[in-house]
Structures are given as C-alpha cells and as structure tokens.
Amino acid sequence: MSDTTTTADGRPAVRLERRLPHPVATVWDAVTDPRHLSAWYPLAVVSLQPHVGGGVVFDDGEGTRYDATITDYTPPTLFAFDEHDPESPGRENDDHLRITLRPDADGCVLVLTHVPSDPDTVEGAATGWRGCLDALAAALR
Template structure:
C-alpha cells in the first residue's frame, strides 16, 4: 500500500510503498533485476525483448514501450541484495530490501515530477507490487 506521498523541496514528489514479503532478500532481488521475473509483475507495456535492463552498477538502461521514444535510465545505486536504484527518464525508482524474520521488507520509492504524476502512477505501483507478492507466492508453489 502507499505509505507516504511527500513533496520534495525541488517540486518533485516521492511516493513510498512497503510490502512484507515471506521470501529471502536474494529471491526478491532476482525478481527485481532479472528479465524473466520482471515481465511477470513489472510494467505491462514494456517490451522486455527490446529493452536494456542490465541492472549492474552504473549501467545504462533503455525502456522500450511500443513505438514511443525509448526511455533512458542509469543504475545509480547497486548493493545486492539490499539496494537497487535507477532512473527512468526524470523518475527515480528505489528498491530497498531489509531482513525481516524469515522474509524481508521491501520499501519502494518512486520520485516523480509533481503531484499530478504522483496521483497518476500511485495506483499502478500499488497494483504492480501486489502482483510481485502474488508472483513470489507462485514461485513457492513450484518449489
């Protein structure tokens, strides 16, 4: 669920979401960084075959959505399996994984241009993170 929506001094807005996951950080890290896992829960409209999603330190990223101009990004923080942060055009996406008993706590922060964008994307991220929880539960079922 959306925990906070904070206005930043530069006019941007930080949306913060948390999920308690009954999975070790290493498994969740793979779901956040590996193409075959991302396509199960992340942005539906992304062309995963044509996008460049190599989440290595300092890596350049490319987000391809149909015939639209390719979104560009860069990995700005990378500390497996604790922290992944990258840009997607003007946005910042930050995933933090903290140990929590036999699972982990995921804190996701999305920094966007302003309140209108924040309102427009908040529900989508809530849905996407719920899909991540469901997807990870399905991995348990297959062993």
C-alpha cells in the same frame, strides 16, 4: 503494508512498503533479473546492465523504448535508476525509482520509492505501483 506520499530531494514522491514472505535473495532476483522484473514492472525490460551507471532499456509494447540509468546497485539490498522519457528529453527531472530490501523474520520488507518527473502524477503513480506490487507478490508465489 504502508503507502505514503512524501518528498525526496524536495520533490513529491510516493513510498510503498510491503512485507513479503520470501528471502531477500529471492525478491532481489524478482526486481533485478530482466525476465522476472518484466513480470510485474509496468514496462517490459529489454536489457539491464547490473552496475552503477549501467543502462536499462524498457519497451512499452507499442514501439516506444525508454532508457534508464542505474544510480544505485548494491546487491541484494538496493536498486535504483533514473528513467528518461523519450517524449520529453529536455524536462527538468527524470523519474527516479528506488527499491530497497531488508530481511524481516522469515521474509523481507520491500520499500519502493518513486519520484515522478511530474509532481502532479504522484497519486496516480501510487495507484499504479500498488497494482505492480500486487503483481510482484503474485509472481513470487
């Protein structure tokens, strides 16, 4: 397990690494299948078009939907997207989330990198993602 604050494209970012005792294919399903992703991601996934340029629609459960655009999609090792905030359509940057998987002995290593639109939220984002990754590990069990 490794958590660090870093930079990506000159922007503050959080990087979390977790070793999971599951094969890459199992974890890939947990991070890209809308039903499984909704079990641990902070927002419910309404739809996901699994290809670069495809859309993802999230629902916060309170009537707000968030759209995202898939920027990288290389099964079963890379899934990344830019999440657009409907409350701030003119903001300079979108949140960017990148998940990579690599085999490791009898399991795999997941690396989640989040580049928030607001650099002041990096520490809070790290705390939130720790909880999400704990939920992912529990869902995989």
